[in-house]
Amino acid sequence: MPGHGHSHGGGSCEHDHDPVDNLATSYNLYQKVDIANVQCLNEVTDGSGKKVFKAWSDRADRTHFVESDADEELLFKIPFTGSVKLRGVLIIGGEEGTHPKCMRLYKNRPNMTFDETGSVPDQEFELTRDEVGVVEYNTKAAKFNNVSQLCIHFPSNYGDDSTKVYYIGLKGDFMQAHREEIVIVNYELNANPADHKSILPDAANHSVS
Numbered sequence: 001m002p003g004h005g006h007s008h009g010g011g012s013c014e015h016d017h018d019p020v021d022n023l024a025t026s027y028n029l030y031q032k033v034d035i036a037n038v039q040c041l042n043e044v045t046d047g048s049g050k051k052v053f054k055a056w057s058d059r060a061d062r063t064h065f066v067e068s069d070a071d072e073e074l075l076f077k078i079p080f081t082g083s084v085k086l087r088g089v090l091i092i093g094g095e096e097g098t099h100p101k102c103m104r105l106y107k108n109r110p111n112m113t114f115d116e117t118g119s120v121p122d123q124e125f126e127l128t129r130d131e132v133g134v135v136e137y138n139t140k141a142a143k144f145n146n147v148s149q150l151c152i153h154f155p156s157n158y159g160d161d162s163t164k165v166y167y168i169g170l171k172g173d174f175m176q177a178h179r180e181e182i183v184i185v186n187y188e189l190n191a192n193p194a195d196h197k198s199i200l201p202d203a204a205n206h207s208v209s
Helices: 048-054
Strands: 004-008 013-017 039-041 073-095 102-107 123-124 136-138 148-154 166-176
Touching: 039 048, 048 166, 073 102, 148 166
Parallel strands: 013 123
Antiparallel strands: 004 013, 013 136, 039 073, 073 136, 073 148, 073 166, 102 123, 102 148
16 A cells, blocks of 8 residues: 655644555664663653664563653654664554654754754654554655754643653664774873983082182
8 A cells, every 4th residue: 555644734744654564674773773872851760761762573562661751742862873864753652642642853953952842843743643553654865864863852642641652663774983083192291300401500510619
């Protein structure tokens, strides 16, 4: 069946999904996420946001999830270990009203905060309630070349006081980062007296007339 998409609210949100023959192979970019440096703002439990990036085979595991704290918003800041061409995102949300309703994607904004989520996203999607992982949201590939860091903002949900996310799947192409070697020169901080001749005369070899 061909993919389909439609926009909402004057095109501000769009919803686009296609079947994929092998989702396990397609959604493997979690291996290229720099998990140690992933941040999730407004999470109830510190570090819980890191745990929603996992293998496709573990997507139905309900042991680990992230839940919002003060309100329904969540903001993920996701660094990669290289450069990514992002092609798609898949979200497994929480039960009933806790499932996120909209998703905004921002490219390469590592210091982003909630104060900046009012800016125009690189792409925005209206989310369908999906508790099993069958709905894909395909990105505009031309906008998501050379992604070193991705922010995902969930601004709202389906009516609950908090938002839950169990799984975030990322699909795309990965290019290893090439780092130039940096030569560090250690300068001698403590001078060696043997390397320097004294400019003062030896008082023992001079007499006072």
